[in-house]
Amino acid sequence: MRDDGGPKDLSRAMRLLWRAGGAARRGPKPALTVEQIVAAAIELADRDGLAALSMRRVAERLGVGTMSLYTYVPGKAELVALMLDAVDAEASLPHTVAGGWREKTESWAREDWALYHRHDWMLHVSTRYPLGPNTIRRFDSALRSLAGTGLPEKEILAATDTVDNYIRGMARRSIESRRLELRTGTSERDWWAEHEPLLDEHVDPDDFPAVRRVWAAGGFHSGVDSFDFGLGLLLDGIEARIRAHRERHR
Numbered sequence: 001m002r003d004d005g006g007p008k009d010l011s012r013a014m015r016l017l018w019r020a021g022g023a024a025r026r027g028p029k030p031a032l033t034v035e036q037i038v039a040a041a042i043e044l045a046d047r048d049g050l051a052a053l054s055m056r057r058v059a060e061r062l063g064v065g066t067m068s069l070y071t072y073v074p075g076k077a078e079l080v081a082l083m084l085d086a087v088d089a090e091a092s093l094p095h096t097v098a099g100g101w102r103e104k105t106e107s108w109a110r111e112d113w114a115l116y117h118r119h120d121w122m123l124h125v126s127t128r129y130p131l132g133p134n135t136i137r138r139f140d141s142a143l144r145s146l147a148g149t150g151l152p153e154k155e156i157l158a159a160t161d162t163v164d165n166y167i168r169g170m171a172r173r174s175i176e177s178r179r180l181e182l183r184t185g186t187s188e189r190d191w192w193a194e195h196e197p198l199l200d201e202h203v204d205p206d207d208f209p210a211v212r213r214v215w216a217a218g219g220f221h222s223g224v225d226s227f228d229f230g231l232g233l234l235l236d237g238i239e240a241r242i243r244a245h246r247e248r249h250r
Contacts, residue, residue, distance in 0.1 A: 085132030104145035
């Protein structure tokens with residue numbers, strides 16, 4: 001289930017994300033911190049999913065009244081924005097990884113792949129959320145990883161966006177398959193193998209020659225990791241683009 005599209009008041013959400021709250025308030029020391037609330041919310045979302053997350057459940061997890069949370073975080077949408085920024089702090093900055101642009105970009109892709117699998121609720125959040133410092137820092141780092149390639153800035157941005165969309169799409173497919181396997185007790189590969197006789201009966205070689213050719217060659221049982229294969233193709237494409245750009249500007 002998707003969220004409702006993000007905070008309605010982006011200015012307020014940005015102030016919270018960037019901790020631009022002004023002077024510290026007087027009085028007793030607060031019982032909680034925003035960081036504690038965010039950590040509890042991430043734990044709940046990791047376990048039960050984004051749809052099950054609520055301010056009430058976070059309050060119960062922390063042992064406080066629901067209304068007390070609103071003195072720290074205005075609502076669920078702002079809380080989700082904080083959660084997104086917090087999990088982005090878990091990964092390293094790709095431009096600091098040893099090697100050239102390819103090693104740096106591949107490291108970023110694999111870390112994000114792992115991040116989505118640890119926090120799969122991230123894939124159900126809309127793209128209209130304000131960006132916090134950790135998210136901006138990683139995005140800046142991804143751009144910096146390609147900065148020395150000679151590509152124009154607009155192509156660096158496009159390449160970064162393409163890799164990001166690839167990771168998200170493949171992670172979503174992988175997580176859906178994993179959930180289905182947990183729910184049914186049968187892996188996707190085993191399910192298709194079990195129903196292969198039905199495909200053999202209905203998929204006519206004259207109508208679907210390419211499918212039958214790949215099938216006969218064992219392509220559907222090859223065990224090729226689609227994520228690794230696709231990521232390699234993407235990086236090869238960026239590399240070819242860099243090489244062509246350098247050739248044109250000799």
